[in-house]
Amino acid sequence: MAAGIPVRQGVTKTPRQAMDTTRDGALAAAAAVRAGEITAVELVQAALDRIAEFEPQVAAWTHLDPELALERAREADERRRRGEPTGPLHGVPVGIKDIIDTADLPTECGTVLHAGRRPARDAAIIATLREAGAIILGKTVTTELAVYAPGNTRNPHNYERTPGGSSSGSAAAVAAYMVPLAVGSQTNGSVIRPASYCGVYGFKPSFGRISRHGVLEISRPLDTLGVFARDLEDLALLSDTLMVYDQRDPDMRPLARPGISAIMGAAPPVEPRLAFIRAPAWERAEQTTKDAFRELCEHLGDRVDMVDLPRMFDEALDTHRIIMEADLAKNTAKLYQDGATQLSERLREMIESGQRVLATEYNTARERSGEYAAIINELMNDYDAILTPAATGEAPGYETTGDPAFCTIWSLCGVPSLNLPILQGPAGMPLGAQLVAAKGDDARLFRTARWLVESLQ
């Protein structure tokens, strides 16, 4: 480890005291439940206790029903006592972004226009989680309609700062040791950015690998569910659980499960090679971010090459904006018609901008995003992963959710990306390194990430 690199050891330390029952995370908790060393009720009660202590400051949750969660935990314990098969997450509490439908808790998508909305059915991934034995602890705060306008969640490392968004509550709840696992979504930078700000691991899989059936649609070609955890093993466990084919998501293909945990457990056959990419938003990065990555690259030495993307990527942020805004306008048409004045000004402006996009512009943007993806996937013939910042710098103040610019290309291209909470900024706040792989190479991305994290220890 080169001197002077501001590497964060391990995970978030604020709030400083890890909850005893989950300090080793989801994998250990599930193993303890299976071994009869702890009950699901004890795990859920510990999570609720932790939430009772820190929720007033962090505000990660929008719907919590402690009695319901405890009841589900009692049922899980009862099933285990009866000798029924237990899933890989049996008894483990999980937080769910409040754009994902749950039949037993409201789903309000961060807008008063959906106040009191109660879906009739669980989203596909909720059913999958329940089958895996997980306890849906509650719904976490999202920005307004999973776009920019912040909820009231604060960064557990510094309550004056944002946790990022749009998956604000999911990232903060994991960072604050309220739950070991949470689910979020990314249309632009809504998983990787809050993971970076909150100092947790975050994963946005390849496009089309986690079902979005029963999830608020912002932009079909961009929306991707993602996950948060405090270590790579937990992140892999949750990813392996959720990455199953569902024909109700029209963008999924019947592919085999990626087997992330197994592949990550093996050593890379040769030492990985990384491409350091500054992306089209490098000028937006803070100087300390640039410095941290320069040092990180120096430490990696000949394992990393500096790669510049072709000039056509200069239009990538515009390309993404055209698609996202036009899709947002379509998908919010009824909300806008019924209650435009109850939308934030920024969201209203985005919708109105999207209403003006022409079909020819939209489809040209879609084609360009296909060309970008082809170039990125081609580049990955020569590298195991792309290394790039996860965000422009540390979390800014809580009146915004920060700048997603370092995530935009990877969302647009549908390639998998990981946030590794291995750096810190000048104020001691977390700063993430982002690793990106070719589409479909999700498992190898985790293996490369493990190699990178271990090489810094």
Place this chain on the structure above:
Amino acid sequence: MAAGIPVRQGVTKTPRQAMDTTRDGALAAAAAVRAGEITAVELVQAALDRIAEFEPQVAAWTHLDPELALERAREADERRRRGEPTGPLHGVPVGIKDIIDTADLPTECGTVLHAGRRPARDAAIIATLREAGAIILGKTVTTELAVYAPGNTRNPHNYERTPGGSSSGSAAAVAAYMVPLAVGSQTNGSVIRPASYCGVYGFKPSFGRISRHGVLEISRPLDTLGVFARDLEDLALLSDTLMVYDQRDPDMRPLARPGISAIMGAAPPVEPRLAFIRAPAWERAEQTTKDAFRELCEHLGDRVDMVDLPRMFDEALDTHRIIMEADLAKNTAKLYQDGATQLSERLREMIESGQRVLATEYNTARERSGEYAAIINELMNDYDAILTPAATGEAPGYETTGDPAFCTIWSLCGVPSLNLPILQGPAGMPLGAQLVAAKGDDARLFRTARWLVESLQ
């Protein structure tokens, strides 16, 4: 066979004299070549002789290079003589719509703006055809950019009438016994309608089953290559050859070949049931068309139910138009910019209409087309096929290419459809019955078609 049903027996009879060497079609020709009873050169020469006789009246071809075709035939004969493996179409001449790239013949797409255009490479299906041993005889006339403005092709049954479009030359060349097989394309009604007008069998497969790599793009979610032949067996042979996965067409999925010829050869396990659908364009059908289908349904008796589509299908033609025009505008942007005045007025109006379509309208139309497809595919749980007219009536005069309205829904839904040339109109011109199946049920559609044709004999 009920009395009075104006069923056409067999295939087109005008021009009346079948070419000796191909009178039994592609299957027989290929068998004769394999058996050494005829050479590819003889087949090609016979086709060229036939063309020399009727091309002045029919004008089906836009690029013919007799010497090149004969040279390819000599090569095919040489390969056979050397004992190299022969493909299923070894030595069989095929006509290719002039929107499909060929490296050894021009590809001008029916517009002076592409005059002299010589693609560097063959389209995927041209390579597939060459591998199967087929001889690309020449390029057939297309309407302007495969849309409406007619070329100079005439209907072989009556030179004052249109062969239909946009695959005008392919349908006419097969009808005139110039070639046993031809390839066309359908974005709205460009295979089924000319097949109906020309009295030949036509097949538009399920969307995404024949590669469009190297083919003029009009509308990616609609464009479908299709085929023409004078009997179902030949049509199946060509379809089986062309329906192979090609990852360069982004809308193809790696599916097994449908095995149409084999499945069509088996008897249906139970007598098929048909749904007679009048489609949203019934009021455009001529009275004699309505009468012919009423009698056909009476003949089929309890094998056919009259089914009305939900009212939402009333918007299907508009939905299709929005998608097709907006995509056309995008895909012709450069042509329009460089040479709008050299486009026909009708095409220019369509492009300009497409330029004004909003992304929200386009994407709403795309979603609605998905809803239509779900309803049609659901309906097919109860029926083997939909029965509906292929066109509003007989071929009109050659100044238009006729009305595609009876094909629009099936193009929009991406479901397979067949034209069966089994009826005739009041002027003695051909009139097709269209059969439609659920998406992916291409082989069963042929089997049902064979049953229907045999039940009328």
